[in-house]
Amino acid sequence: MQIPEDLRKAGHINNEALKLALSIVEEGVELLDIAERIENFIISRGGFPAFPVNISINEVAAHYSPCIDDNKKIPPGSVVKIDVGVHVNGYISDAAITIFFNRKWKNLVYSAWSALKAAISIAHDGLPLSDIGKAVSREITSRGFRPIENLTGHKIERYNLHAGKSVPNVPSIEFRFLRMKTGEIYAIEPFSTNGIGYVNSGGSSHIYRVVSTRRLKKSKELSHILLELWNTYKGLPFSERWVIGKIIDKKETLELLVREKRVHHYSMLIEDKRGFVAQFEDTIVVGESDSIPLVNTLEIIEF
Ligand code: MN
Numbered sequence: 302m303q304i305p306e307d308l309r310k311a312g313h314i315n316n317e318a319l320k321l322a323l324s325i326v327e328e329g330v331e332l333l334d335i336a337e338r339i340e341n342f343i344i345s346r347g348g349f350p351a352f353p354v355n356i357s358i359n360e361v362a363a364h365y366s367p368c369i370d371d372n373k374k375i376p377p378g379s380v381v382k383i384d385v386g387v388h389v390n391g392y393i394s395d396a397a398i399t400i401f402f403n404r405k406w407k408n409l410v411y412s413a414w415s416a417l418k419a420a421i422s423i424a425h426d427g428l429p430l431s432d433i434g435k436a437v438s439r440e441i442t443s444r445g446f447r448p449i450e451n452l453t454g455h456k457i458e459r460y461n462l463h464a465g466k467s468v469p470n471v472p473s474i475e476f477r478f479l480r481m482k483t484g485e486i487y488a489i490e491p492f493s494t495n496g497i498g499y500v501n502s503g504g505s506s507h508i509y510r511v512v513s514t515r516r517l518k519k520s521k522e523l524s525h526i527l528l529e530l531w532n533t534y535k536g537l538p539f540s541e542r543w544v545i546g547k548i549i550d551k552k553e554t555l556e557l558l559v560r561e562k563r564v565h566h567y568s569m570l571i572e573d574k575r576g577f578v579a580q581f582e583d584t585i586v587v588g589e590s591d592s593i594p595l596v597n598t599l600e601i602i603e604f
């Protein structure tokens with residue numbers, strides 16, 4: 302199977318970036334410091350962040366990246382998901398690990414790890430996507446936890462992080478007739494929780510994405526900013542940290558583009574019963590009889 306060199310490189314940088322995360326994430330460390338160090342590392346290795354580094358803590362399942370003047374720190378005893386994306390010329394890898402600071406979370410975290418392992422081990426050409434959901438769900442529920450049913454993995458294409466097909470984390474009949482095909486790229490990302498297994502939208506993630514480049518009649522300057530955002534990030538998510546004081550003068554301008562529906566602002570995703578959440582993710586290339594993990598996330602944290 303032909304894997305583009307740029308995609309291999311993205312996966313390799315992603316692996317190193319997660320190892321860096323593991324070495325710097327400690328109780329009391331500032332989230333802003335963690336995100337910036339990882340993002341700068343990716344750039345220093347010749348890649349670009351495919352989205353802002355996500356640092357989602359405890360009941361926040363996903364979609365939090367520090368804002369420009371963030372002063373939050375890693376809380377003691379917490380469960381921390383570090384989700385990192387890398388792209389090289391638009392070839393994207395997407396991977397996440399969970400780091401925990403109290404041994405009582407070990408089984409929860411292990412359940413997400415072993416779910417990712419099970420999913421990768423069965424992925425191959427022709428596999429119904431619902432079978433991934435079955436395997437993930439079995440691993441997590443057998444350890445006394447719940448998979449999060451409304452968070453899924455996703456197909457990846459060049460410059461397209463969420464390219465149509467989703468990969469369920471629960472048995473799901475609607476995915477019975479959708480099958481993996483050789484050469485397709487998928488992010489597989491089981492989430493497990495001691496809560497109800499469902500997330501809702503919460504506060505600001507500080508993560509944005511251009512969703513329309515339609516000109517703004519009232520302002521030539523705003524249209525120009527919009528075009529520059531698109532030319533820089535295409536449809537990939539970006540942080541306010543990356544653009545304010547550079548492409549955009551101030552946060553209000555970014556908020557104006559959100560109100561005009563040219564830019565989407567993501568919400569945090571929070572476990573409905575405030576259960577704690579663990580996640581592991583890797584990006585795979587589907588082969589005839591197996592699948593190739595691009596990041597090798599499972600090797601970063603061993604149980
Ligand atoms: Mn991810």
Ligand code: MN
Pocket residue numbers: 395454455488490582
């Ligand atoms: Mn993903």
